[in-house]
Amino acid sequence: MDINKFPAEPFRIKSVEPVKMNTREERERIVKEAGYNTFLINSEDVYIDLLTDSGTNAMSDRQWGGLMVGDEAYAGSRNWHHLEDTVKELFGFKHVVPTHQGRGAENILSSIAIKPGQYVLGNMYFTTTRFHQEKNGGVFIDIIKDVAHDAGKNVPFKGDIDLQKLQKVIDEKGAKNIAYICLAVTVNLAGGQPVSMKNIREVSQLAKKHGIKIFFDATRCVENAYFIKEQEPGFENKTIAEIVHEMFSYGDGCTMSGKKDCLVNIGGFLCMNDEELFQAAKEIVVVYEGMPSYGGMAGRDMEAMAIGLKESMQYEYIRHRVLQVRYLGERLLEAGIPIIEPVGGHAVFLDAKRFCPHLKQEEFPAQSLAANLYLESGVRSMERGIVSAGRDPKTGENHVPNLETVRLTIPRRVYTYKHMDVVADAVIKLYKHKEDIKGLRFVYEPKQLRFFTARFEEI
Known part of the structure; x- marks a missing residue:
């Protein structure tokens, strides 16, 4: 990777928020209590929060x-x-x-x-x-x-x-x-x-x-x-x-x-x-x-x-924002991690179908991958696949999208390239023992927008 093509942060840090890393034993308890749904994990129990870029920006x-x-x-x-x-x-x-x-x-x-x-x-x-x-x-x-x-x-x-x-x-x-x-x-x-x-x-x-x-x-x-x-x-x-x-x-x-x-x-x-x-x-x-x-x-x-x-609208800001996301994507691609290509503007999407080929889509591989990434590293991400797609309102059958992904969403002006390295290292480590990732089934399924509050258990 040519590190010179990624610009330094076009800002200085004036305020900081301390974060902590729980032990693996603590994370095992937390993810089970959350029903393997990363939306139900408390913020204070997250080390690097890539759940969403919605409302998680740092203001100037x-x-x-x-x-x-x-x-x-x-x-x-x-x-x-x-x-x-x-x-x-x-x-x-x-x-x-x-x-x-x-x-x-x-x-x-x-x-x-x-x-x-x-x-x-x-x-x-x-x-x-x-x-x-x-x-x-x-x-x-x-x-x-x-x-x-x-x-x-x-x-x-x-x-x-x-x-x-x-x-x-x-x-x-x-x-x-x-x-x-x-x-x-x-x-x-x-x-x-x-x-x-x-x-x-x-x-x-x-x-x-x-x-x-x-x-x-x-x-x-x-x-x-x-x-x-x-x-x-x-x-x-x-x-x-x-x-x-x-x-x-x-x-x-x-x-x-x-x-x-x-x-x-x-x-x-x-x-x-x-x-x-x-x-x-x-x-x-x-x-x-x-x-x-x-x-x-x-x-x-x-x-x-x-x-x-x-x-x-400032070019220096948006250039850094997009290229920081691209940096994480290129690190994963160099390690052979399957992601959506090309890398987009706000997130890197892990391809859960290729990441977890041993799991059927009906076993919610992206949901399980997101939960296991948190368990591995304290990094919170989110599922974007069959769970997010929901059910057809007329037939009640699951919408089955072609893309079954885990979204690593980068908040704006919050994290540094070193944080991206931590995330990349965690994903790469998890990929090396991906066969240990188990499928999930619903314990609780809300009727609308189920990905926010659903609960699961391992099969």
Whole structure:
């Protein structure tokens, strides 16, 4: 590995949080008490926490300073106006509705934009997004390129929508029966894979031709912009902000979890250009989130989000963020560890099918691999496979995705390259005795979003 291609952290550490490492005997007890579900392990019992990058970011000194100027008025907070102006400037949409986090925006959009029986087309599903779409009567159809389902295929922009699939659905279902296209940038469950500007543009042209709206899942749009700048000809001299603005110029709105690329710990928003949808969204946000000028967020959180969104557009920051993830991926690849290739923007995904070939997918190999990684090292990760996919709401049968993965998700501005080395060493050590990893079965299975609270036992 050429260590010189990985930049040093573009920040200085001003505050620290001590962490501890439990003994293996303690971790054996902890993982059993948690029902082999890493979501149910207490934070204080985790050494390196790669469960998620959602809300686990380290804020800057300017963001912390912004907390002190929080205007906690119930309506018309100046922090709301700062956030609204920032989002409009950077994203280019006409209207912004604040929410407590991304799934609040997903809920509102699904409520106002989907009629029962309509189809929602997307470049691979995401768990909470699909839940809200189906809860409001929508039927999800995956139109991502087939290569996205092949973990070992190393090609750029695996998040692209397949235009032939899109046209086929339009022809078969009819444009009027399609609620909207949900275009994720990047695609989380495909391994954090980006979408090219060329594909975004072509999808937009086809959608406009048939009068179909496009709503982005903008959660990791800054990471997507970095890949475009790095890998797509014609964008190498564009700023990250210019690329983000152009991406969204091809859509009708977006949902945003501010807990990722906005570099904060809570919050989100919904954007749109349509005036009628905006009025409907404002009516619903009052019922479920709060006033249209805070939407479940405190004034101080809106101020930190506005500042963080601008900081995320800085090239030095996003370059380090993506390359730190890539560093971990390259260390694992050099050791022969099976992962999703190429390495995406926010996480390294272990390919549990190839990691644990002795386990059937119905024995939840990714869930067991995540639990055993914690047992081995105190590193917390999460399953992204058959457990996360859930069950078909009509048949009750398990959705069986092609990808069965464990996500090693890197929080922003939290860990160093040495932490990545610790994680890599732990995965490599576990791989050497992977045959010891046992399958799991449900002890408790919730009806919705089961991966959050389900419990398991070893077979």
